[in-house]
């Protein structure tokens with residue numbers, strides 16, 4: 058459970074924020090919510106180690122390494138050389154004692170297969186988690202989040218017309234869309250892509266929704282409910298002035314940290330969308346990434 062904070066009038070609309078960044082484990086965020094479900098399986102299944110992958114700035118790898126560390130499980134992380142930069146997340150991953158293997162991105166897949174095979178041949182029982190917690194379990198975590206949002210609406214007698222969020226592997230968005238379709242709710246869920254381009258980015262979200270819902274929704278309904286904007290992927294790097302200005306603004310005005318990879322970009326994308334929207338109730342999903350806030354703070358000139 059996370060709070061939904063009322064931030065008042067914003068650009069002719071009313072803004073709320075769901076503070077997934079305040080989930081009470083390892084700096085929170087959507088990866089903490091997903092990991093809770095993965096580790097329920099791990100705890101029930103007598104696994105003795107975990108294998109996953111992600112970059113040096115990965116919130117997912119930080120949370121999974123922390124969950125492993127508290128249980129005394131070895132955490133194997135495969136990280137692409139091209140994105141294995143030093144960050145507060147990578148420093149924590151080291152602190153948690155994870156075994157990180159860095160290989161060129163083209164070799165990530167084979168390396169995962171090799172490490173899993175070697176562990177099994179050595180008599181181990183590894184549990185594999187896809188990067189970012191992608192898959193039906195990750196989707197389920199955000200169906201649950203959607204139901205929390207609905208309970209809030211019922212209790213407070215309000216209706217959110219729009220949900221905005223940062224979308225990466227798309228599992229978080231897929232879970233919210235599944236929750237919406239299962240509930241039959243009218244509203245727009247807008248994913249702001251932090252990396253992938255369309256059509257692939259949107260297709261991945263649609264695939265995740267289909268995988269989770271099976272026969273429970275038809276193609277047309279799923280397509281109509283999946284909005285994935287890719288206008289902030291090129292040229293909006295971590296040093297982008299507009300992203301940093303957005304981060305500064307939200308910190309100064311609301312005291313809430315955003316980061317330059319995910320939530321800062323998503324908030325900026327929401328700002329642009331709100332130019333065309335008036336008088337609506339808008340919910341921004343703060344998907345976490347707090348350690349990356351400090352990277353952005355440290356790295357600025």
Ligand SMILES: *Cc1c(COP(=O)(O)O)cnc(C)c1O
Pocket residue numbers: 086087088116117189223224225226227228229230319320344345346
């Ligand atoms: C991973 C991540 C996302 C993207 O989540 P997906 O489910 O992969 O789309 C968004 N925000 C933050 C802070 C993240 O760490």
